[in-house]
Amino acid sequence: MFEIIKSNENELKILLTGEIDHHTTSELRPLVDKEILQTTPSILILDFSGVTFMDSSGVGLIMGRYRIMNEIGGIIHVVNIPSSLRHVMRVSGLNKLAQFDFEEEKI
Amino acid sequence: MKAINSMKLQFESRSVNESFARMAVSGFLLPLDPTIEEINDIKTAVSEAVTNSIIHGYKEKIGTIYISAFIYEGGKIVIKVKDKGKGIADIKKAMEPLFTTGDEDRSGLGFSVMSSVMDKVKVTSKPMLFTQVTMERRIGSKSV
Numbered sequence: 001m002f003e004i005i006k007s008n009e010n011e012l013k014i015l016l017t018g019e020i021d022h023h024t025t026s027e028l029r030p031l032v033d034k035e036i037l038q039t040t041p042s043i044l045i046l047d048f049s050g051v052t053f054m055d056s057s058g059v060g061l062i063m064g065r066y067r068i069m070n071e072i073g074g075i076i077h078v079v080n081i082p083s084s085l086r087h088v089m090r091v092s093g094l095n096k097l098a099q100f101d102f103e104e105e106k107i
Numbered sequence: 108m109k110a111i112n113s114m115k116l117q118f119e120s121r122s123v124n125e126s127f128a129r130m131a132v133s134g135f136l137l138p139l140d141p142t143i144e145e146i147n148d149i150k151t152a153v154s155e156a157v158t159n160s161i162i163h164g165y166k167e168k169i170g171t172i173y174i175s176a177f178i179y180e181g182g183k184i185v186i187k188v189k190d191k192g193k194g195i196a197d198i199k200k201a202m203e204p205l206f207t208t209g210d211e212d213r214s215g216l217g218f219s220v221m222s223s224v225m226d227k228v229k230v231t232s233k234p235m236l237f238t239q240v241t242m243e244r245r246i247g248s249k250s251v
Binding site: 019021022023025026029053055056057059060061063064067084087088091092 | 122123125126129143144147150151154155158161162204211212213214216217219220223224
């Protein structure tokens with residue numbers, strides 16, 4: 001489901017894996033939020049390279065984390081978005097809220 | 108036009124079944140030799156419709172979700188997802204992008220996403236009785 005790659009006050013990097021839907025996001029959300037509130041990073045990096053499927057619940061997940069990061073004065077990078085997800089991401093207009101990088105690592 | 112193949116499926120409105128629903132419908136359509144992108148589109152559409160039934164139709168109580176799928180000549184497919192839950196009073200409003208009656212983490216994009224991956228999306232509903240989403244497209248070539 002997810003793996004914490006890096007966790008300090010500058011950067012929290014999370015690798016997401018498997019399917020991201022309503023079911024998995026309801027389990028993922030509290031775990032990610034706990035890590036954010038414990039670490040209070042300046043940047044939250046969500047790495048989607050392990051994701052095999054995502055519907056609009058994943059968009060909701062990003063939107064909710066954007067809200068929290070915004071509250072603590074931080075930003076979000078979404079990286080390694082599989083081309084199969086670009087559709088959903090573009091329809092959502094999410095690229096206006098978060099830094100988006102498709103299929104290659106930014107940092 | 109008569110369907111050359113069809114299936115009916117029903118299951119409890121538990122979120123753990125969302126993955127099963129995606130697999131079942133895409134499995135049924137495999138003989139049409141869809142591309143990976145077409146399979147992903149179908150899975151996405153089914154996922155959105157089933158999630159709506161679980162979150163909104165049954166408001167996270169347990170009810171039954173009914174899926175039926177039909178294959179026609181020329182690669183046309185129709186997928187119906189139905190619940191006997193709350194129903195939708197204002198369908199036009201419900202289908203507006205970003206509109207949601209759900210909690211903070213709901214994007215309100217379910218219907219928009221369905222419409223972007225399917226050729227046609229039709230919603231019928233009677234409040235407190237049922238909601239049915241009927242989606243159709245071609246496998247082999249999405250009309251643009």
